[in-house]
Amino acid sequence: MTDADHSATLPYPQHWEADVVLRDGTTAHVRPITPADRDALQRFHTGQSQQSTYMRFFAHLERLSDRDLARFTHVDYVDRCAIVATTTSAREPGVERIIGVARFDRVDADEAEVAFNVSDHIQGKGLGSVLLEHIADAAREVGIRRFTAEVLPHNARMLAVFTEAGYDQTQYVDDGIVTVSVDLDPTVRSEHVMAEREHRAESRSMQRLFRPRRMVLIASLTDEPTPEETRLASAALSSGIGVAGQVLHVVGLTPVTIRDAQRRHGMRDTFVHHADVRSFLADDTTFDLAVITVADHATAPILAILADKGIHTAVMMSSGFAEKGAHGLRLQRDMLRTAHGAGIRIVGPASHGLFSSTSDAPFNASLAPSLPPAGTVGLFCQSAAMAVTLLATVGRRRLGVANFLSAGNRADISGNDLMQFWHDDTDTHAVGMYLESIGNPRKFARIARRLSRRKPVVVVSAGQSGHIVPRGHAVRQTSTPRKTLDHMFQQAGVIRTANTHELVDTLQYFATQPLPGGPRVAIVATSESLAAITAEAARSSGLDVRHMGVIPPLAPARDVHATIEEAYACSDVDTVVIAHVPTVTDVGADTLAAIAKNAARHRIPTVACMYGFHGLTPELTSDGVTVPAYSTPEDAIKVLRHVHGYTTWLATDQGDRIEHHDIDRHRVSQLLSAAPDGPASAELTANVLAAYGITVWEAVTVATSAEAVAAAQTVGWPVALKSTADALRHRADLGGVRLGLHTPEELERAFHAMRTELSQQLGRSPSDPCFTFSVQKMAPSGVACVMRTREDELFGPVISFGLSGDATDLLDDLSYGIAPLTTTDAITMVRSLGAAPRLFGYKGLPTADTDAITDLLGRLSQLADHHPQIRELELYPVVVAHQGAAVLSARLIIQPAQRYDKQRRQLPQ
Structure with missing residues (x-):
């Protein structure tokens, strides 16, 4: 195509810009090309x-001609487009260096030729696959559905990019050239490939973060740090910051300040001092991790030069960024752009730091004055203030921690990155997360579901709904119901706790005890009342109490031990709960030893409520097994409820992602792109649904009784007559519906009666043109349901299901799922309703076809997942009979696509 053939020209598509992580954990910036890139290209x-x-180019070109440079850099972003990957260097501040290019040229309405070129020095880092994802996403946005490429047979790397992408493709060889044709509609395999590559890159990035060999503390750019810089840097020094066995380099503090900070805390004088950045750069030592406490405005300049010192991660302890408003947000974005351009990832700003206690690479880059013991728990916390509370609680409980990170404003590294790392980290056996916000819930759910299959994920969310956004967190707003977040956690197998206390309670179980085989519990208590209270809490939590033993006051030690051993001897018990609160004497050391020894010998999960003990104590440890102690029996039972729920989720087949193949995704894309925004017509709605295998029963709008009879003859008797007024649709109780009309006479009488009744209710003349009705064939009797999907700005497509009627909405008896759904997700949505018994033969009524419900939910999930232009889609009512389900009405609202979680890898923006 020539320039004259271009049908449109888009303004610079800034939303195509993204920072990405490559296979080796380094970063790059991806963006559309501009004419200003001529020299860089x-x-x-x-x-x-x-x-x-x-x-x-299939030829050797020493230089690109002026004509080629103009053609390659002047694009319209519709018929011709190019995406470049760039990095920056301290040697040329502010100058981007192109390391890869992907471009397409449209050759047909929905087809384009594509070509790639990746820098020689970065081959093997996965940049080709990243560029393919981003150029494909841009192409889909402008209506291109297929790429073709001509590749030399011995260009194995480029052929592998197409082959391994997971898209449907064909290849053929003609005249020594391989022509590759790629269908750009995402498939389950292409999305799986993308997720796997994303996982490997982000996990590798975090492995580099948690395995530093050398660290540097940068307190100031000059030899005169500000008081704020001095206080923050001194606090870092006082915490023992550094890598075990390594000398710490410090930039920007006076030697006196360093010695004072170390002397106050009895630390050794093991540091190399650099008065300012110039001195630091003159030293040829390279580093892996930088801890930065410089003032907010100075962060971008220092980051621009750190890459040349080998640094790949910087911990930003300074504040004064996005939490301070628009100016701080600009500083934060500038800082992040500089960092990612230099290949550096950021922890923070306003971070409390991170540490690792693993034996092969222990280090501390946090402000914590003391660290918890080494262990197997991984911790993530956003707020620095809550990190102080969380670490103090963990320390009091003696809970061992493998690694910890505080994300602060979470400008870059987030909980999603940590979950990618924990999935592969053999030192971490359980995960605890304190979340103040979730920037990308769809990605969180996808990663958490995968991680939860391998190790428990325990979360406390500061906001019960996800609607709260702390200052400094760049998070989109959400309008989803409050319990959507709960349903998302349940869908992903995440254990949600109410507060930090409950979070640590649950983690101390997973750190010390095996998973129980079932819900059967034995209780041993020091009084009948305490046993009864504990048993009631257990039964209320869905546990099955199989044995209760009571230790009388002042009982001899042998009787105490016998009662404890009797509980462990029960063959039908999965967990033992000890509630020992002596009223006359303290708990004897021999009793504590007996509990610990029985737990270790029988390998039965055990929890204890022991007066005077809390957390993990040596008194309740035997043969390497520690029985966790809790403040109250209710706390212990609450933990067992979480544990039982998690083991049940693990034992449940999570099913496969629902993927119907009798759909026409491309057809719906065409329909939606040609339609105006806003409510869709009934015809368009029916056509969109039909393309995904959902049939909407025909309804004919009529204005007279004669038209009603003619419509009934068309759709077939018996029929239903319904008002088209929004307030009366489907409302038989308000006189808006007449059902089971078998003859013309019945229909005519119903028509005139409805018009009269409704005119009286609304105070209008029966001849008012607003009184129109629809005629529809009667569906088989069954349970009326409602299914909806809504494109939420934060969560993406949220699917909901419930039985129809006011009670459903007023009592919020709806279930929610985040698309895409699995088969198990759909079944859970059906069965989790309070009114679900109506679908399963309630009071002798026929059972409803729940397979038909889950089929519809799956198709609705696919439709919503594939097409973010669908703002809202409602199927109401859906009448579910003993066999089959009839969709009687549907309503569709269209909007411009604005989904954040796209089919491409990118870091938070």
Whole structure:
């Protein structure tokens, strides 16, 4: 196509910009090309080897001609587009260096030729697959559904990019050239490939973070730090910051300040001092991790030069960024852009830091004055203030921690990154997360579901709904119901706790005890009343009390031990609960030893409520097994409820992602792109649903009784007559519906009666044109249900299900799921309703076809997941009979696509 053939020109599509993580954990910036990239593109081209140039152009070109440079950099972002990947260097501050290019040229309405060129020095880091994801996402946005590419047979790397992407593709060879044709509609396999690559890159990035060999503390750019810089840096020094066995380099503090901070805390004088950044740069030592406490405005300049010192991660303890308003947000974005351009990932700003206690690479880069013991729990916390509370609680409980990170404003590294790391980290056996906000719930749910299959994920969320956004957190607003977040956690197998106390209670179980085999519990208590209270709490939590033993006051030690051993001897018990609150004497050491020894010998999960003990104590430890102690029996039982729920989720087949193949995704894309925003017509709605295998029963709008009879003859008797007024649709109780009309006479009488009754209710003349009705064939009798999907700005497509009627909405008896759903998700949505018994033969009524319900939910999930232009879609009512389900009405609202979680990898923006 020539320039004259271009049907449209888009303004610079800034939303295509993204920061990405490559296979080795480094970062790069991806963005559309502009005319200003002319010189950078030439430098990129001349820096390529002859072989790479030949692979791209099928000829050796030493330089690109002026005509080529103009054609490659002047694009319209519709018919011709190019995406470049860039990095920056301290040697050329502010100058972007192109390291990869992907471009397409439209050759047909929905087809384009695509080409790639990746810098020789970055080959093997997965940049080609990243560029394919981003150029494909841009192409889909402008209506392109297929890529073709001509590749030389010996260009194995490029052929592998297409082959391994997971898209449906074909290849054929003609005249020594391989022509590859790629269908750009995402598939389950292509999305799985993307998620796997994303996992490997982000996990690798975190592995680099948690395995530093050398660290540097940068307190100031000059030899005169501000009081704020001095206080923050001194606090870091006082915490023992550094890598075990390594000398710490400190930049920007006076030697006196350093010695004072170390002397106050009895630390050794093991540091190298650099008065300012110039001195630091003159030293040829390289580093892995930088802890930065400089003033907010100075962060971007220092980051621009750190990459040349080998630093790949910076911990920003300074505050004064997004939490301070628009100016701080600009500083934060500038800082992040500089960091990612230099290949550096950021923890923070306003972070409390991080540490790792693993034996092979222990280090501390936090402000914590003392660290908890080494252990197997991984911790993530956003707020620095809550990190202080969480670490203090963990320390009091003696709970061992493998690694910890406080994300602060979470500008870059988030809980999602940590979950990617924990999935592969053999030192971490259980995960605890204190979340103040979730920036990308769809990604969180996807990663958490995967992680939960391997190790428990325990979460406390500061906001019960996800509607609260703390200052400094760049999070989109949400309008979802409050319990959507709960349903998302349940869908992902995440254990949600109410507060920090309950979070640590639950983690201390997973850190010390095996998973129980079932819900059967034995209780041993020091009084009948305490046993009864504990048993009631257990039964209320869904546990099955199989044995109760009572230890009388002042009982001899042998009787105490016998009662305890009797509980462990029960063959039908999965967990033992000890509630020992002596009223006359203290708990004897021999009793504590007996509990610990029985737990260790029988390997039966045990929890204890022991007066005077809390957390993990040596008194309740035997043969390497520690029985966790809780403040109250209710606390212990609450933990067992969480544990039982998690083991049940683990034992449940999570099913496969629902993927119907009798759909026409491309057809719906065409329909939606051609339709105006706002409510869709009944015809368009029916066509969209039909493309996904959902049939809406025909309803004919009529204005007279004669038209009603004619419509009934068309759709078939018996029929239903319904008002088209929004307030009366489907409302038989308000006189808006007449059902089971078998003859023309019945229909005519119903028509005139409805018009008269409704005119009286609304105070209008029966001849008012607003009184129109619809005629529809009667569906088989069954249970009326409602299914909806809504594109939420934060959560993406949220699917809901309930039985129809006012009670459902007033009592919020709805279930929710985040698309895409699995088969198990759909079944859970049906069965979790309070009114679900009506679907399963309630009071002798016929059972409803729940398979038909889950089929519809799955199709609705696919439709919503594939097409973010669908703002709202409601199927109401859906009448579910003993066999089959009839969709009697549907309502669709269309909007411009604005989904954040796209089919491409990118860091938070």
